[in-house]
Amino acid sequence: MNIDSIRNGIVIDHIKAKKGLEIYDILNLGKLDCSVAVITNARSKKLGKKDIIKIDKNIDINLDILGYLDPNITINIIKDNNIIKKYHVELPGEIVDIIKCKNPRCITSIEQELKHVFVLTDKDKKQYRCKYCETLHEN
Amino acid sequence: MKNLIDIKDLSVEEIDELIKVAKDIMQNPEKYSEKCKYKKLATLFFEPSTRTRLSFEAAMMELGGNVLGFSEASSSSTAKGESVSDTIRVVGCYSDIIAMRHPKEGAPLVASMKSTVPIINAGDGGHNHPTQTLTDLLTIACEKNRLDNLTLGLCGDLKFGRTVHSLITAMSRYKNIKFVLISPEELKIPEYVKEEILDKNHIEYKETDDIEKYINELDILYMTRVQKERFFNEEDYLRLKDYYILNKSKLENAKKDLTILHPLPRVNEISTEVDDDERACYFKQVMYGKYIRMALILKLLNIK
Numbered sequence: 001m002n003i004d005s006i007r008n009g010i011v012i013d014h015i016k017a018k019k020g021l022e023i024y025d026i027l028n029l030g031k032l033d034c035s036v037a038v039i040t041n042a043r044s045k046k047l048g049k050k051d052i053i054k055i056d057k058n059i060d061i062n063l064d065i066l067g068y069l070d071p072n073i074t075i076n077i078i079k080d081n082n083i084i085k086k087y088h089v090e091l092p093g094e095i096v097d098i099i100k101c102k103n104p105r106c107i108t109s110i111e112q113e114l115k116h117v118f119v120l121t122d123k124d125k126k127q128y129r130c131k132y133c134e135t136l137h138e139n
Numbered sequence: 140m141k142n143l144i145d146i147k148d149l150s151v152e153e154i155d156e157l158i159k160v161a162k163d164i165m166q167n168p169e170k171y172s173e174k175c176k177y178k179k180l181a182t183l184f185f186e187p188s189t190r191t192r193l194s195f196e197a198a199m200m201e202l203g204g205n206v207l208g209f210s211e212a213s214s215s216s217t218a219k220g221e222s223v224s225d226t227i228r229v230v231g232c233y234s235d236i237i238a239m240r241h242p243k244e245g246a247p248l249v250a251s252m253k254s255t256v257p258i259i260n261a262g263d264g265g266h267n268h269p270t271q272t273l274t275d276l277l278t279i280a281c282e283k284n285r286l287d288n289l290t291l292g293l294c295g296d297l298k299f300g301r302t303v304h305s306l307i308t309a310m311s312r313y314k315n316i317k318f319v320l321i322s323p324e325e326l327k328i329p330e331y332v333k334e335e336i337l338d339k340n341h342i343e344y345k346e347t348d349d350i351e352k353y354i355n356e357l358d359i360l361y362m363t364r365v366q367k368e369r370f371f372n373e374e375d376y377l378r379l380k381d382y383y384i385l386n387k388s389k390l391e392n393a394k395k396d397l398t399i400l401h402p403l404p405r406v407n408e409i410s411t412e413v414d415d416d417e418r419a420c421y422f423k424q425v426m427y428g429k430y431i432r433m434a435l436i437l438k439l440l441n442i443k
């Protein structure tokens with residue numbers, strides 16, 4: 001794989017420097033059979049330094065996770081060497097099974113197979129609360 | 140409206156409607172005595188709360204309906220490890236509406252996601268207790284004939300007291316409401332309640348640790364219990380428990396038409412000498428609780 005260009009695939013750009021590997025893990029990219037490149041400390045006009053992930057295949061990416069982890073991330077979809085789509089991720093209104101409720105009195109602590117759902121309650125403060133017990137998620 | 144999980148589920152208009160129906164029930168009880176004939180209310184109390192359960196059961200009986208259920212988890216299948224979701228699906232086959240109390244926060248919401256019949260949250264841990272708030276609102280509406288233009292004093296445990304937080308949430312939606320928050324330093328209202336409810340709605344409030352300081356300004360005085368289980372050590376509890384005891388002498392400068400409320404049970408926050416004072420409304424409050432639950436059951440069952 002040529003690191004500079006991919007023919008068909010996805011470029012996850014503007015990742016905060018040093019966070020690329022974390023995102024690689026969270027998106028479970030290790031299980032893909034195509035080539036994946038994580039570039040760290042690339043020069044960026046916007047961020048100074050940034051990480052980039054290039055995936056040599058068009059896969060479904062969970063944008064909610066990316067939006068929650070780092071809302072500055074941009075995604076480029078590449079087809080036949082051209083960027084055919086470019087978009088910004090945003091803070092998701094709801095995140096499912098990414099963070100867990102830490103309140104021991106919450107129903108999620110005992111109910112089997114209940115998804116951990118957090119709801120965005122304050123966009124400016126990036127505040128998420130457990131859907132069930134309303135406990136604030138502390139980063 | 141299919142369920143009542145959180146007081147915020149209800150719009151001001153829906154609350155007005157419930158209060159209107161409750162008042163009509165009080166005036167014409169016979170008109171309602173068979174409204175729920177052949178209907179069954181299940182009271183699922185995964186933790187005991189005799190008072191709340193009796194209120195729901197009395198409400199259903201006065202509507203001519205029947206009740207079934209359990210009053211503690213050890214006598215239910217939960218003791219055998221059954222999930223809330225499963226319990227609720229089973230009980231839905233036997234009943235038309237469910238009132239549920241559970242020690243875990245959010246359990247009634249989980250129940251409502253799986254239930255085929257309406258769910259009423261009858262208290263989930265330290266989280267929500269919307270029918271208590273409705274009771275408080277009906278009491279105020281009946282005793283004061285309005286829900287706006289009022290100064291409310293809230294006294295006692297303002298930190299953990301969920302009834303206080305939801306009463307503030309509910310009252311903040313009406314015009315010209317002011318609060319006096321009376322508590323010891325250790326039990327002051329949490330910052331997020333101030334930021335997210337009071338400041339956000341531009342509500343005027345004062346904080347004090349002296350119950351008598353602003354008592355002459357109050358239209359409502361809402362006393363709360365300082366709960367032992369909230370404290371890590373006995374000493375703190377014993378010291379704070381007796382911090383505010385409302386008695387006759389503290390009421391000297393209060394308005395003649397003050398309304399004194401308490402969600403009950405009380406321990407010693409209100410001296411029994413106050414009970415005979417006309418301004419004491421906490422036992423009447425219990426009666427209002429039954430009527431508002433009757434109105435709520437009718438609304439959720441879609442019975443006019």
Ligand SMILES: [Zn+2]
Nearest residue numbers: 101106130133
């Ligand atoms: Zn929770």
